[in-house]
Amino acid sequence: MNAPRLIFAGTPEFAVPSLQILLDNGCSLAAVYTQPDRPAGRGRPLRASPIKIRAQALEIPVYQPLTLRDPAVQAEMATLQPDLLVVVAYGLILPPEVLAMPKLGCINVHASLLPRWRGAAPIHWALLSGDPETGVSIMRMEAGLDTGPVFTQAACPTPRGITGGELHDGLAMLGARLLQATLPEIVAGRLAPQPQNDALANYAPKLNKADLELDWSRSALELERQVLAFNPWPVAHTRLQDSMLRIWRATADEEEPATAPPGTVLREEPSGIVVATGSGVLRLTEVQLPGGKPLPVDAFLNARRLTGQRLGAA
Numbered sequence: 001m002n003a004p005r006l007i008f009a010g011t012p013e014f015a016v017p018s019l020q021i022l023l024d025n026g027c028s029l030a031a032v033y034t035q036p037d038r039p040a041g042r043g044r045p046l047r048a049s050p051i052k053i054r055a056q057a058l059e060i061p062v063y064q065p066l067t068l069r070d071p072a073v074q075a076e077m078a079t080l081q082p083d084l085l086v087v088v089a090y091g092l093i094l095p096p097e098v099l100a101m102p103k104l105g106c107i108n109v110h111a112s113l114l115p116r117w118r119g120a121a122p123i124h125w126a127l128l129s130g131d132p133e134t135g136v137s138i139m140r141m142e143a144g145l146d147t148g149p150v151f152t153q154a155a156c157p158t159p160r161g162i163t164g165g166e167l168h169d170g171l172a173m174l175g176a177r178l179l180q181a182t183l184p185e186i187v188a189g190r191l192a193p194q195p196q197n198d199a200l201a202n203y204a205p206k207l208n209k210a211d212l213e214l215d216w217s218r219s220a221l222e223l224e225r226q227v228l229a230f231n232p233w234p235v236a237h238t239r240l241q242d243s244m245l246r247i248w249r250a251t252a253d254e255e256e257p258a259t260a261p262p263g264t265v266l267r268e269e270p271s272g273i274v275v276a277t278g279s280g281v282l283r284l285t286e287v288q289l290p291g292g293k294p295l296p297v298d299a300f301l302n303a304r305r306l307t308g309q310r311l312g313a314a
Helices: 013-024 050-057 071-078 122-128 164-187 220-229
Strands: 005-010 028-033 084-088 106-110 133-140 150-157 236-240 243-253 265-269 272-276 281-288
Touching: 005 013, 005 050, 013 028, 013 050, 013 084, 013 164, 028 050, 084 164, 106 164, 122 133, 122 164, 122 220, 133 164, 150 164, 220 243, 220 281, 243 272
Parallel strands: 005 028, 005 084, 084 106
Antiparallel strands: 106 133, 133 150, 236 243, 243 281, 265 272, 272 281
């Protein structure tokens, strides 16, 4: 067939490299679908998604339905006559009517080595679980949540100390390059997707407030993973007297024994605030008080001392 007519569906920054690489390779984009503008920041003004901003700058038509289940929205999409729908972190469910619309189906760039992590937050959960590697998958979409057969995958290591933001950016670029390499094979029908092994699947749900609070009875290594996974969003925190202390960076020392109840600040050093955990100690290296900005620990300690205090205590 001639160059396929594409619709791209995506919303956050993660999707931008994939959109850009399609354009750089001369793909024909009929439209971009992205989520509606959302309130954000101080004063809660409406903010356009990164994908909308990029698409408008390139003068690509943008559609922002609240849902794709509306028959009127589906009829509008059908008038675009897409051959293929490319989805990258769109955030809305594609109903059967939409999945069946493009001649070549719908494909998804997903930030996990499926079936390892299905769901909304695979990057966070890969780091929280201490996975030694993760990656991206390109799959054919079907009615189930990230259950479709996989065309291809690309892996990358998750070295200790990497943050969620660093991994996010690396996977966004990896996914774009994999899409560039794979799309011609999919369009030409030369690549057959392989079914997933459902027995190996794990669910990566959206994060909630309870996920962000540090439980000092857990091991230092688990807490280190939590802190780094949530940097730069949504940021782990702990209770400090009558306020919250946000923890941006921390390092676990599993060899040093905790000589006080979990959450107790054992000492302050130029290299970090040392806190007892359920197993080992956690050295806090970048923290933030309410109303302040993230500070390296040496700057924080110029104005505040914590030795002997119990973090996380009500």
